[in-house]
Amino acid sequence: MNIFPIKRKDRALGTSEKHTYDIPLDKGSGRLFLTILTGLMVFLMLLSVSAAYILTDFAQNWQTALDGKWTVELPVIDEDGKDLTSKQIEDKSQQLLTTLQEFHAVRTATLLSDEDMKELLSPWFDTDQAKNDNGEEPLLPIPVLISLDMSETGAKAAHDIRMEIEKISPLARLDQHESWLSELLRLTGTLRFVAVLVTIVICSAGTLAVAGAMQSRMAEHKESVELLHLMGAGDQYITRQFQRHAFIIALQGATIGLIISVLFITGLGWYLSGHDETLLPSFTPTPLFWAIFAIVPLSISGLCVLTTRWAVLHRLQKML
Amino acid sequence: MNIFPIKRKDRALGTSEKHTYDIPLDKGSGRLFLTILTGLMVFLMLLSVSAAYILTDFAQNWQTALDGKWTVELPVIDEDGKDLTSKQIEDKSQQLLTTLQEFHAVRTATLLSDEDMKELLSPWFDTDQAKNDNGEEPLLPIPVLISLDMSETGAKAAHDIRMEIEKISPLARLDQHESWLSELLRLTGTLRFVAVLVTIVICSAGTLAVAGAMQSRMAEHKESVELLHLMGAGDQYITRQFQRHAFIIALQGATIGLIISVLFITGLGWYLSGHDETLLPSFTPTPLFWAIFAIVPLSISGLCVLTTRWAVLHRLQKML
Amino acid sequence: MIKFENIGLRYGVGPEVLRDVHFTLAPGSFHFLSGPSGAGKTSLMRLLYLGIQPTRGEMQMFAQNAQQLDRHKKAFLRQKIGVVFQDFRLLQHLSAFDNVALPLRIQGQKEKDIRKNVEELLKWVGLGDHMNRLPHTLSGGQQQRIAIARAVVTKPRLLLADEPTGNLDDEIGYKLMILFEQLNKTGTTIVIATHNEQMMERFRHPRLVLEDGELSVEDAIYATQTKKILDGVY
Amino acid sequence: MIKFENIGLRYGVGPEVLRDVHFTLAPGSFHFLSGPSGAGKTSLMRLLYLGIQPTRGEMQMFAQNAQQLDRHKKAFLRQKIGVVFQDFRLLQHLSAFDNVALPLRIQGQKEKDIRKNVEELLKWVGLGDHMNRLPHTLSGGQQQRIAIARAVVTKPRLLLADEPTGNLDDEIGYKLMILFEQLNKTGTTIVIATHNEQMMERFRHPRLVLEDGELSVEDAIYATQTKKILDGVY
Numbered sequence A, B: 001m002n003i004f005p006i007k008r009k010d011r012a013l014g015t016s017e018k019h020t021y022d023i024p025l026d027k028g029s030g031r032l033f034l035t036i037l038t039g040l041m042v043f044l045m046l047l048s049v050s051a052a053y054i055l056t057d058f059a060q061n062w063q064t065a066l067d068g069k070w071t072v073e074l075p076v077i078d079e080d081g082k083d084l085t086s087k088q089i090e091d092k093s094q095q096l097l098t099t100l101q102e103f104h105a106v107r108t109a110t111l112l113s114d115e116d117m118k119e120l121l122s123p124w125f126d127t128d129q130a131k132n133d134n135g136e137e138p139l140l141p142i143p144v145l146i147s148l149d150m151s152e153t154g155a156k157a158a159h160d161i162r163m164e165i166e167k168i169s170p171l172a173r174l175d176q177h178e179s180w181l182s183e184l185l186r187l188t189g190t191l192r193f194v195a196v197l198v199t200i201v202i203c204s205a206g207t208l209a210v211a212g213a214m215q216s217r218m219a220e221h222k223e224s225v226e227l228l229h230l231m232g233a234g235d236q237y238i239t240r241q242f243q244r245h246a247f248i249i250a251l252q253g254a255t256i257g258l259i260i261s262v263l264f265i266t267g268l269g270w271y272l273s274g275h276d277e278t279l280l281p282s283f284t285p286t287p288l289f290w291a292i293f294a295i296v297p298l299s300i301s302g303l304c305v306l307t308t309r310w311a312v313l314h315r316l317q318k319m320l
Numbered sequence C, D: 001m002i003k004f005e006n007i008g009l010r011y012g013v014g015p016e017v018l019r020d021v022h023f024t025l026a027p028g029s030f031h032f033l034s035g036p037s038g039a040g041k042t043s044l045m046r047l048l049y050l051g052i053q054p055t056r057g058e059m060q061m062f063a064q065n066a067q068q069l070d071r072h073k074k075a076f077l078r079q080k081i082g083v084v085f086q087d088f089r090l091l092q093h094l095s096a097f098d099n100v101a102l103p104l105r106i107q108g109q110k111e112k113d114i115r116k117n118v119e120e121l122l123k124w125v126g127l128g129d130h131m132n133r134l135p136h137t138l139s140g141g142q143q144q145r146i147a148i149a150r151a152v153v154t155k156p157r158l159l160l161a162d163e164p165t166g167n168l169d170d171e172i173g174y175k176l177m178i179l180f181e182q183l184n185k186t187g188t189t190i191v192i193a194t195h196n197e198q199m200m201e202r203f204r205h206p207r208l209v210l211e212d213g214e215l216s217v218e219d220a221i222y223a224t225q226t227k228k229i230l231d232g233v234y
Ligand SMILES: Nc1ncnc2c1ncn2[C@@H]1O[C@H](COP(=O)(O)OP(=O)(O)OP(=O)(O)O)[C@@H](O)[C@H]1O
Pocket: B002, B005, B012, B013, B014, C011, C012, C014, C017, C035, C036, C037, C038, C039, C040, C041, C042, C043, C044, C086, D136, D137, D138, D139, D140, D141, D142, D167
């Protein structure tokens, strides 16, 4: 009973608000905690899931761009370190090309044109200038590259090709891309694994926290819950109240988390695009990527509701 | 009323524990929050205060070590870039030394011996080896250094000295240490300022949080507080209950914070000492430094108690 | 309808509060439950509304063994029981109206019917003007009337009232007793725990008397003699 | 000792609960306060124990203007008043003993004296075996007796009891009335709000009757006639 009613006019009048909850879950301090918790869960989850997604995308890019693509590299110097003439280079590369095309495992072999080379090297050298300043020849001895599209990438094919090209030029080198590609793929695999792990940890911790919070809310409103029981309310009826409460709070928290993550990821993308464009493959968000941003908050809300349901039912079972 | 008493044998028996609080402050969820809060406050505060302390110590070290110490540097090459002979070096340096010692502003001028030089340079070069491999001469042209202990460090003294040494050797250079010393001092000043700022922010935020927590605890136990009032309990009596509660919790939190900080700082010191001994001046904790570790937790506990006192009294004044 | 056989009850490891309690309530019967303070009236009520389990003995309610019901059946059975608690147990954040409407909402009735029934009942108990007030702004007697209204609004098959007129003046107390009588005429079995001798004298109903944890049943006729004398007074 | 002049009270913007209340209580007097449920008995009590301020009028208590006291004096004045609340207001985490000891501890009495006094009083109200129990494990009547013990343990100069026997059987109710009478004989001014006609008949004391927010004082002699008839019954 409020014994200082004059001080609070509205309460003193005592007209209550619209009936929404049988149990006053919408009041009390637990609310803010749960909102922040779900917000955080959604934020971290979105970060790790989108990181995993982007990594997968990168890995696929690298894989499709480079899988089955080998390269033969022909330096433009001879064994004694002297520069070859244009004629010599032309001859050697034509020779290599024909030899390589005869291999069964090679689908096509293409000599990379100057244009291709320029593009390939542009991030590292100011290739335009290098050529123009000295007329025909570039300042640095740019090697001739022959790109191979392989139908077969076994060790035998590699061995055979190596044997052949050595005959033409001992300095020519076969690059299978494999070592650094697999390195990169292993790295992204690890990162993806970490992301999944983080997701799992967040989910479990969050689930436990939600369950704990709900059980403490139940303890707080024990008397009301017992009263509802004694009036013949089934477990479902009582659980629904908590579920609704959890759903509203989770949705609020999830929205906040979603907004923060979108801002964060957009900001990060903007920052990265302004800096090292060449460092990472460019990533264009697909519809599926954006779908994650709808699915994650909804699933977390759903998870919260289910957890609540489980926690409340579990506790109710213990009551008489 | 507990209507499921059979399930909880102890409660059902209903014998209460020893009477400690008129208001059941020791129960409920606010407790953990306050403990963690004070723990965090103490931890952050200890970090920033000891950072400020160590920085002050460093700054003083640098100041006393370098204040009033100038250096004259004489390169061992002539104007055309050719190495000077040992004789030439000897002559020039003796000439400089005598000239410098005649200045009124110079207290003493000392030629740094080879030993001194070796020690001075040891962090950067493997000076021992440099000398031994090539007999007498070091690999790099190590300049001759004359250390000056100044009784006066004004701009005029600097100008006069510069004029004189230029006459002897145009390449000789006067190093006032001032630019990098003042740079360093400005940096430590900034850091110290940041530390003080952090301390103030933590204190204010913590104080507000404690006040808020206490007022919400009061709201939670409004009925009990009102009842005590109606029984004739004065504001002091009620406030004492909250103060005692705050004190116990704050002390617990402070102890936790203290332990964590000591572990943290010891760990950090151990890590740093294992790595770059030359990067930072060594720091030996003085008794005053350790006193901080006693004072900060106690002051924070005191602050919590005072804040609680203020918050509770303030709220009580509003009651009838 | 209700049959207690050899019921014993103890709280925790305390002494037996009820011992060898043995009685039958016929459908449509009306009993007073009396006994000194601390005799176990409220405890017996708790057993009847399935708030606790007896330590021993057998309880039959609505022709079912009450100790072996599953949760669903128990909830269903409780919907047929209306309870006025000794300490009211109103939900403090709900208005008087919502407190009374609660059992109807739990039973899933239509909101339109609920409004009509609840408003009518609240007017009847004299709280027509206070329907939207929160319990803590009402007087003790007004709160008790809400508790009573909440217990009878579902027209339960068993009504348990624990000291339902302790905070009410005689006039409104008698008015509520007449409400109980009317409910009883429509077939509701009623048990009222009370200390109010005057009320028990005035309304002739058999009494269950608890003394030292043991229950004895006194017939209504016993009390008639005294009642005639009192009838002259009022 | 207590003088109300033209006192009016309204809660918030609601209607006036008390209107032009006007009365004087002499030191050592004993009054019943009656009136239908919702008449304003508890509200008048709240004014008397300084739980609320009147909206208008003048209140004299213990020869002081009660509306102009500073906080310290108010606390001191409240220590001289014992209150039995209609809803008990026991502290649920304290044992029966500690609940009763609380006002003595607030007054700063010695722990040894407290123990002796409280134990004696609890035995007297029949709770000697339940001293270490928490309130929620006690029956309604037992809780009410703790509330009464807490109000009288300080031997207050003014005792306000709001429906103090609503949950008690007649026997213990009369025993407690005798406790109040004894306290009254030592000089305590007593006001008891009650609906219990029987009790008011039996103990001849003047009545303050609240009706429609207005107070009238009925003398004890008025009730004597009826009492004689009743005396034959019991
Ligand atoms: N939850 C509980 N835990 C332990 N003991 C209890 C509990 N509830 C009641 N008791 C004890 O059981 C006994 C009977 O209590 P009960 O409330 O049934 O009495 P009652 O007849 O309703 O009394 P009253 O008329 O005062 O309400 C009392 O001695 C009481 O102390």
